Amino acid sequence: MTSPFYNPAPIFLDNTGKPVAGGFLYFSESGTTTPKLTWSDEALTIPNPNPVPLDSAGRANNNIWIKGSYSVRLTDSLGAMIWTRNVSDGSTGQAQFPPMESGKFLTNDGSAYLWDDVRQVPDPTGSANKILSTDGANLIWIAQQAIPASNASSGAGFLRIGDYMLQCGKSQCPATGTPATSTTVTIPVAYTQTPFVVATVGTFPFYTPSWGGAGVIMARPSSLNSIEVQMHGNAGTINSETIVVAPIDFCWFAFGKVT
Incomplete structure (x- = not known):
């Protein structure tokens, strides 16, 4: 069997990645320095010189056909060796493969081929509802952890997460004809601890354009299931514009812990 040493003609590079201008390819019996012929034709009738010279671009100007196994040395123009490779007529200029090893795959370390362990995903047979994980050294199937059921619920006027509940609603403070008004709101679900409460309102009817003030609102928990809301006109002068003349x-x- 014969094989081309390369096809198409490559550019041979030195260890810095530069073309080996004027370099040489020495061919010898595999594992020795005994010269061995190569040929410029597939029929092996036209021998090549040995070493085969490279041109200024790092290329050999003639074809190189080989038969059998060889050791190949690449040198620079002064004969300094750059690399040595073992090739055969069953390869295309690469290093020979090492003997096969069961259960391993072919890889390389940057300069030679080698066999390495196959890191396969373990057989999933019998591992239904399991997920792939690792113990730091091996891939393993482990039972899939169940996602806990949600402990949140919501509805009209409430949002509950576990033992805590936010409740909300609307109400009115009555018209009083004075700058102040108040009311008590019953919270549907009683808290087990004093809740945090807030009350808010938009534009107050008791607004005083002349001095630019606005009414104030205050809310506080009056029990574990009620809120007291107070409003005041916040004006020093009591007149028709500072009193509560309509329901607000x-x-x-309210937010806090519940049973």
Whole structure:
């Protein structure tokens, strides 16, 4: 069997990645320095010189056909060796493969071929509902952890997560004809600890354009299931523009721990 040493003609490079201008390829019996012929034709009738010279671009100007196994040395123009490779007519200029090893795959370390362990995913047979994991050294199938059921619930006017609940609603403070008004709101679900409460309102009817002030609102928990909301005109002068002349709508919010 014969084989081309290369096809098409490569550029041979030195260890810095530069073309080996004017270098040489020495061919010898595999594992020895005994010269061995190569040929410029597939019929092996036209011998090549040995060493085969490279041109200024690092290429051999003639074809190189080989038969059998060889050791090949690449040198620079002064004869300094750059690398040595073992090739055969069953390869195309690469190093010979090492003897095969069962259960391993072919790889390389940058300069030679070698066999390495196959890191396969373990057989999933019998591992239904398991997920692939690792113990730091091996791939293993482990039982898939169940996602805990959600402990959150919600509805009209509430959001509960575990033992905590946010409740909200709307109510009114009544018209009083004075700068102040108040009311008590019952919270649907009682808290086990004093809740945090807030009340908010938009534009107050008791607003005083002349001095630019606005009414104030205050909310506090009056029990574990009620809120007291107070409003005041926040003006020093009591007149028709600073008194509560109509019911005032507001929204309330309560948050805390429940049973």
